[in-house]
Amino acid sequence: MTVKQRNPRKSAGNGKPVPRSADSSRTEVEETPSKYRIDWRRIVTRLLLIIGIMATVYFTKRDSMMPFAKQKEEINKRSVDISCSEDYTEELRQFQGCTPRKCGRVVWDSVIHPSEASALLNIAQRGLTLGGSAGGASILDLHSGALSQGNAFINMYKLDAIKTVFNQDDFRIYSHIKNKIHQAIANHFGISQDGLYLTHPTFFSRITSAPPKTIHDEYWHPHVDKETYESFHYTSLLYLTDYGQDFEGGRFIFVDKDSNKTVEPRRGRVSAFTSGSENLHYVEPVTSGTRYAITVSFTCDPTHAITDPKLRT
Numbered sequence: 001m002t003v004k005q006r007n008p009r010k011s012a013g014n015g016k017p018v019p020r021s022a023d024s025s026r027t028e029v030e031e032t033p034s035k036y037r038i039d040w041r042r043i044v045t046r047l048l049l050i051i052g053i054m055a056t057v058y059f060t061k062r063d064s065m066m067p068f069a070k071q072k073e074e075i076n077k078r079s080v081d082i083s084c085s086e087d088y089t090e091e092l093r094q095f096q097g098c099t100p101r102k103c104g105r106v107v108w109d110s111v112i113h114p115s116e117a118s119a120l121l122n123i124a125q126r127g128l129t130l131g132g133s134a135g136g137a138s139i140l141d142l143h144s145g146a147l148s149q150g151n152a153f154i155n156m157y158k159l160d161a162i163k164t165v166f167n168q169d170d171f172r173i174y175s176h177i178k179n180k181i182h183q184a185i186a187n188h189f190g191i192s193q194d195g196l197y198l199t200h201p202t203f204f205s206r207i208t209s210a211p212p213k214t215i216h217d218e219y220w221h222p223h224v225d226k227e228t229y230e231s232f233h234y235t236s237l238l239y240l241t242d243y244g245q246d247f248e249g250g251r252f253i254f255v256d257k258d259s260n261k262t263v264e265p266r267r268g269r270v271s272a273f274t275s276g277s278e279n280l281h282y283v284e285p286v287t288s289g290t291r292y293a294i295t296v297s298f299t300c301d302p303t304h305a306i307t308d309p310k311l312r313t
């Protein structure tokens with residue numbers, strides 16, 4: 001501690017200052033001139049302020065949403081390349097020319113015409129009249145026949161009503177649209193369409209704001225498609241309804257270190273991305289209305305290929 005010296009040492013009469021040791025009448029502690037004193041309180045306050053500002057910037061950035069594709073925009077094609085995660089290392093040699101070397105995301109409003117999306121929407125709506133989840137998320141898979149019903153799934157091809165719900169044309173439209181997406185993805189990622197296969201599950205989804213009843217209704221958890229569905233190498237989504245018009249909430253979110261990126265569903269919009277952990281994502285909860293989409297998935301592994309669906313009656 002430093003004791004302040006109130007009276008500066010006086011001269012001994014000869015004009016010279018009295019040496020400290022000679023001035024035995026006073027008890028003194030060495031003084032540190034105030035300009036050299038360390039003001040710890042000020043330093044700590046400033047440090048706390050800086051840490052506070054840095055934390056605010058970090059959390060604001062992390063939780064912030066940057067639009068990648070807004071509903072109102074009509075996007076011919078918008079893409080971004082991202083470095084691939086290590087999830088593909090083992091498969092690089094196994095499926096040469098297909099396993100992602102170039103990873104990224106791409107959005108097109110030019111691949112599928114809105115009228116084609118409407119035709120698919122109609123197919124999904126008809127199919128879902130045969131079932132529907134008790135919670136907020138229902139699926140309909142034309143390939144396997146899986147259909148949400150209550151708290152479980154049924155095989156819709158076992159229902160008699162199937163004959164009256166679908167026709168051959170529905171399946172032609174479905175395959176035609178799927179082929180266009182297949183081609184666009186192969187072109188964009190620079191791979192041969194022959195070595196890229198449609199895989200399971202490829203399905204329609206219908207999401208409402210109904211509270212979840214089972215884990216299958218919880219679509220909002222961040223996930224990596226390659227972990228959820230092992231065979232996936234490229235994921236695509238075709239949106240059949242419009243964010244902000246047909247439903248609220250339900251934006252697709254890429255979870256990134258700097259800031260999250262949003263894709264707002266738009267009728268006919270295709271969003272495609274490599275399925276590894278470079279593309280962690282989730283769907284925001286739908287707060288009102290009904291959101292329809294179709295997940296169209298691709299693999300490089302021929303053993304996981306699925307064929308076009310056929311009307312089984």
Ligand SMILES: O=C(O)CCC(=O)C(=O)O
Pocket residue numbers: 205225237252281282283293295
């Ligand atoms: O419907 C979407 O936008 C995304 C769905 C999804 O993440 C998935 O099917 O894995």
Ligand SMILES: [Fe+2]
Pocket residue numbers: 223224225281
């Ligand atoms: Fe996903």
